[in-house]
Amino acid sequence: MISDRIAAEILRLAEAEKWSVGTIASQVGVHHSVVRRVLKRKLNGYHVQRARPSLLDPYMDFVRETLEKYPTLPASRLFQMVCERGFHGGPDHFRAVVSKIRPKRAAEAFMRLRTLPGEQAQVDWADFGKHEVEGTLRRLYVFVMVLSYSRKLFMRFSYGSAMGAFVRGHVGAFAYFGGVPRTVLYDNLKSAVTARVGDAVQFNPEFLELASYYRYLPKPVAVARGNEKGRVERSIQYIRTSFFPARAFTDLVDLNRQAQEWISNVADQRSCPGETHRKVFDVFEDERPSLLVLPDCPYPEEEKVVARVGKTPYVRFDLNDYSVPHTYVRKSLTVLATEETVRILNGNNVIATHQRTWGQGKQVEDDSHIKALVDIKAHARHERDLDRLHHACPSSQQLFELAAAEGANLHAMKTGLGNLLDSVGAEMLEAAIIHAIHGKTPHLRAIRRILDMHQQEHNIAPPVELHLSPRAQEMSSPIRHHELSIYDNLHCEEYNK
Numbered sequence: 001m002i003s004d005r006i007a008a009e010i011l012r013l014a015e016a017e018k019w020s021v022g023t024i025a026s027q028v029g030v031h032h033s034v035v036r037r038v039l040k041r042k043l044n045g046y047h048v049q050r051a052r053p054s055l056l057d058p059y060m061d062f063v064r065e066t067l068e069k070y071p072t073l074p075a076s077r078l079f080q081m082v083c084e085r086g087f088h089g090g091p092d093h094f095r096a097v098v099s100k101i102r103p104k105r106a107a108e109a110f111m112r113l114r115t116l117p118g119e120q121a122q123v124d125w126a127d128f129g130k131h132e133v134e135g136t137l138r139r140l141y142v143f144v145m146v147l148s149y150s151r152k153l154f155m156r157f158s159y160g161s162a163m164g165a166f167v168r169g170h171v172g173a174f175a176y177f178g179g180v181p182r183t184v185l186y187d188n189l190k191s192a193v194t195a196r197v198g199d200a201v202q203f204n205p206e207f208l209e210l211a212s213y214y215r216y217l218p219k220p221v222a223v224a225r226g227n228e229k230g231r232v233e234r235s236i237q238y239i240r241t242s243f244f245p246a247r248a249f250t251d252l253v254d255l256n257r258q259a260q261e262w263i264s265n266v267a268d269q270r271s272c273p274g275e276t277h278r279k280v281f282d283v284f285e286d287e288r289p290s291l292l293v294l295p296d297c298p299y300p301e302e303e304k305v306v307a308r309v310g311k312t313p314y315v316r317f318d319l320n321d322y323s324v325p326h327t328y329v330r331k332s333l334t335v336l337a338t339e340e341t342v343r344i345l346n347g348n349n350v351i352a353t354h355q356r357t358w359g360q361g362k363q364v365e366d367d368s369h370i371k372a373l374v375d376i377k378a379h380a381r382h383e384r385d386l387d388r389l390h391h392a393c394p395s396s397q398q399l400f401e402l403a404a405a406e407g408a409n410l411h412a413m414k415t416g417l418g419n420l421l422d423s424v425g426a427e428m429l430e431a432a433i434i435h436a437i438h439g440k441t442p443h444l445r446a447i448r449r450i451l452d453m454h455q456q457e458h459n460i461a462p463p464v465e466l467h468l469s470p471r472a473q474e475m476s477s478p479i480r481h482h483e484l485s486i487y488d489n490l491h492c493e494e495y496n497k
Helices: 004-015 021-028 032-040 057-071 075-084 092-099 163-177 205-214 226-243 250-265 280-290 367-376 380-392 398-406 408-424 424-437 444-457 468-477 483-497
Strands: 119-132 136-147 154-157 182-185 193-198 199-201 217-220 275-281 303-308 312-319 321-325 332-336 341-347 347-355
Touching: 004 021, 021 032, 057 075, 057 092, 057 312, 075 092, 075 205, 092 226, 092 321, 119 163, 119 226, 136 163, 154 163, 154 250, 163 205, 163 303, 163 341, 182 226, 199 205, 205 217, 226 250, 226 321, 226 444, 303 312, 321 347, 332 424, 380 408, 398 408, 408 424, 408 444
Parallel strands: 119 182, 182 217
Antiparallel strands: 119 136, 136 154, 193 199, 303 332, 312 321, 332 341, 341 347
């Protein structure tokens, strides 16, 4: 497409100056086909482009009447209604036409919101996509709280936005600010609002307990009115553009440490909106005395879940299994979790403590729990070895099925794979099993051969296995060293003789 000015110039040079098509094209700077098209479509010294008939023309009156009656009706629904009346066109062209003829709403004007120091904060979650952690893709979220007066912000990343992470975000934010704002605005988050009908709001009981503990007023904004908490929305956008791009981190602790450094060195040093001659940190120092005083003790921020133990001695929490003593099967226990640990309680008694895993489908065990069960069940060791192989090397199940079809000795294979798992590790053994399955050689000797070839290619020394008898193990206890002066004394005595 060319502008009307260029088209008019082409017509003038052709009609008045009698220039050829090639001369016009080279002088005006367009292709010769463009010049021919303009001259072909001229009418009374100018060009016009006649609108082509459209399949939608017979339905335009219906479309206009429907949009006048229902101005916000989605184009997808209107397209279905037109198709039911015989329209056979495509949806893309239909949406383009509807966007042009849809009645325009008058632009809404908003008042500039002003707050007093310590009066208000705004809270929201933001989704930062999926990230790999412990071999599993988990969605990463950030909790953001912003003080409306000074724009001082706090953020905390977590793998999830459940109630436990929601509480930890508040506790961390209030401790970081050194006080509590009188009112906190929320979107209609499930962690805060469980039900809402118009202005009637039902809060989450655990969330109300948190707000009551810190003595602040929780206030949800109106539905679909994100402008009421625009300060936290803009802060999230600021985090997306200034902090997170090209950010490398090892784990949550590292990411939250980097976030804290960025807040101190970057976010706090920016100009405060409304007071551009002052920094956010300076305005916050004026606001700090107006915040409510913190309670003497911080609110308990452990995530609390009641879990039922099944037939096996494991508690399921956050898509992972954590072991408990076998005497607690078929009982309901309480799980208290932080970002680092998982504690399992029976009443007020802690019966198990584990390091928290952020993967999924993991089996976290205390060896003493499993050993106690194995000792009282004669056949438990065989089942235990198979379960251990299954979790460490998921492909082992398919390997056993193929080996069974060929009549292999499954017990010997299970024992051999268990020894290999101890010597080479889960990752290398899993790769060898997959290689054997793809090569249609589901045999223990084939897996050993694959591992040997891998060790030769990478110059890895083979592990040396020592099988000691109970007597030899007893004799291999640490040797007690004697003072060398004893031998000197013996030598002197022998010399005197």
